[in-house]
Amino acid sequence: MRVLGVDPGLTRCGVGVVEGVAGRALTMRGVGVVRTPVDAELGDRLVAVERGIEQWLDEHRPEVVAVERVFSQHNVSTVMGTAQASAVAMLCAARRGIPVALHTPSEVKAAVTGSGRADKAQVGAMVTRLLRLAAPPKPADAADALALAICHIWRAPAQNRLQQAVALHTPKGRTR
Amino acid sequence: MRVLGVDPGLTRCGVGVVEGVAGRALTMRGVGVVRTPVDAELGDRLVAVERGIEQWLDEHRPEVVAVERVFSQHNVSTVMGTAQASAVAMLCAARRGIPVALHTPSEVKAAVTGSGRADKAQVGAMVTRLLRLAAPPKPADAADALALAICHIWRAPAQNRLQQAVALHTPKGRTR
Numbered sequence: 520m521r522v523l524g525v526d527p528g529l530t531r532c533g534v535g536v537v538e539g540v541a542g543r544a545l546t547m548r549g550v551g552v553v554r555t556p557v558d559a560e561l562g563d564r565l566v567a568v569e570r571g572i573e574q575w576l577d578e579h580r581p582e583v584v585a586v587e588r589v590f591s592q593h594n595v596s597t598v599m600g601t602a603q604a605s606a607v608a609m610l611c612a613a614r615r616g617i618p619v620a621l622h623t624p625s626e627v628k629a630a631v632t633g634s635g636r637a638d639k640a641q642v643g644a645m646v647t648r649l650l651r652l653a654a655p656p657k658p659a660d661a662a663d664a665l666a667l668a669i670c671h672i673w674r675a676p677a678q679n680r681l682q683q684a685v686a687l688h689t690p691k692g693r694t695r
Numbered sequence: 696m697r698v699l700g701v702d703p704g705l706t707r708c709g710v711g712v713v714e715g716v717a718g719r720a721l722t723m724r725g726v727g728v729v730r731t732p733v734d735a736e737l738g739d740r741l742v743a744v745e746r747g748i749e750q751w752l753d754e755h756r757p758e759v760v761a762v763e764r765v766f767s768q769h770n771v772s773t774v775m776g777t778a779q780a781s782a783v784a785m786l787c788a789a790r791r792g793i794p795v796a797l798h799t800p801s802e803v804k805a806a807v808t809g810s811g812r813a814d815k816a817q818v819g820a821m822v823t824r825l826l827r828l829a830a831p832p833k834p835a836d837a838a839d840a841l842a843l844a845i846c847h848i849w850r851a852p853a854q855n856r857l858q859q860a861v862a863l864h865t866p867k868g869r870t871r
Contacts (some may be wrong), residue, residue, distance in 0.1 A: 561797070562789025565782055569790075589775060599765060599778050606741055606779035607786060613738025614745075621737075 523581035524667030527605035533660030537668035585671035630670035699757035700843030703781035709836030713844035760788035761847035806846035
């Protein structure tokens with residue numbers, strides 16, 4: 520399974536491609552950051568994010584795009600830009616018929632470090648170890664994008680098993 | 696000046712086209728709502744919003760797209776969808792090189808009713824009167840989109856004069 524992880528943002532949008540299956544060693548296929556100028560018009564920044572994401576989709580042809588789920592609760596000053604950048608990433612994937620998966624920051628942290636409250640350094644250290652990199656990817660947005668992709672690869676089988684179990688144990692005709 | 700107003704939303708995205716200049720009678724060129732199914736995947740809903748906005752841009756060729764400025768403060772449950780739909784509208788406009796203008800809900804209400812705290816019914820009534828319609832446009836999202844377009848037409852000359860005044864009275868070399 521090849522997954523493009525996207526840590527959405529207008530100033531820095533982290534992107535990382537990881538290939539692998541749960542239970543086997545993972546391979547990083549690419550990592551980077553799509554940047555847009557802070558002083559540009561909002562519409563133009565969204566166009567730049569779109570262009571960047573399209574390039575990553577063209578080059579890496581992921582089977583799934585995993586995007587960080589944005590909450591309106593935390594950090595009011597940046598949440599709008601994050602929501603807008605994530606909308607562009609989801610739009611680009613859905614337009615190509617690529618499934619979009621959303622994972623919360625704590626799901627991602629728990630997947631790669633074992634704790635939903637791990638800090639940036641811990642996430643960076645685990646991403647470096649799991650992908651056998653020489654050094655933690657910089658900036659943190661790039662490491663977070665790789666962590667999202669890893670989280671998706673590891674959670675996907677559990678999510679599938681859960682859906683199958685629910686389907687098996689749900690009495691017919693019962694609405695869930 | 697022909698303006699497409701967009702009241703962003705995922706379930707109902709209001710769109711309305713108004714033509715005119717400040718100080719003269721305004722004309723409605725079109726009004727409607729882009730709808731997406733509540734039970735569809737988020738990515739697919741964003742693609743549907745994109746398709747809808749593109750159709751309105753194709754048909755009406757507006758010179759400006761006026762979008763409601765979304766704040767993260769109010770109504771946490773719907774604000775993410777609103778931010779995402781507005782991102783798609785801004786993206787569609789900017790991709791074509793059409794300028795995007797953002798106006799706050801209270802700016803729009805103040806422009807068409809004289810009060811920034813007017814209710815939906817009052818906005819609907821004034822939109823109906825100003826555009827000489829037989830009845831208020833329904834749903835409210837459609838009326839709000841027309842109000843946004845009217846607001847932009849009326850505020851644009853003042854904004855231009857303000858920018859000119861600032862340019863005239865700002866000492867050279869001073870950063871604003």
